Amino acid sequence: MDSTGVPIVDLSKLRSTSCSERSAAIHDIGRACQARGFFQVVNHGVGADILQGALDAATAFFNLPMEDKSGLNSDDIRQPVRYSTVSELDDGEVNIRRHVLKQYSRPLETWIHKWPSKPIHYR
Numbered sequence: 001m002d003s004t005g006v007p008i009v010d011l012s013k014l015r016s017t018s019c020s021e022r023s024a025a026i027h028d029i030g031r032a033c034q035a036r037g038f039f040q041v042v043n044h045g046v047g048a049d050i051l052q053g054a055l056d057a058a059t060a061f062f063n064l065p066m067e068d069k070s071g072l073n074s075d076d077i078r079q080p081v082r083y084s085t086v087s088e089l090d091d092g093e094v095n096i097r098r099h100v101l102k103q104y105s106r107p108l109e110t111w112i113h114k115w116p117s118k119p120i121h122y123r
Helices: 011-015 019-035 048-062 066-072 108-114
Strands: 008-010 040-042 081-090 093-103
Touching (some): 008 019
16 A cells, blocks of 8 residues: 555556466455555556557546537437546536546557547557
């Protein structure tokens, strides 16, 4: 667990040849989910350049004008790709608290054509 109380799960244990190491990783994931509902992953094997590219694409999407994102708006949580905002009423004023883009991605070839077409490098 880090200083903020977020559980940290080391995924390198899942690649171990030791059954006890793999079982420990699975146990760590379960415990983190039960205790906090989320966790931070370390030693996942995803390169820093790939992570940065994903963050850059997401930032570019959320920085688009609302009209570019509104085609993905839906109240139907079953939609495989959906953009939404979470807002609260605060002293009679609506305040947007969070923007969410949900998308299915596995298998990639089934869903990627439904992903946002803007920004151009998103897909």
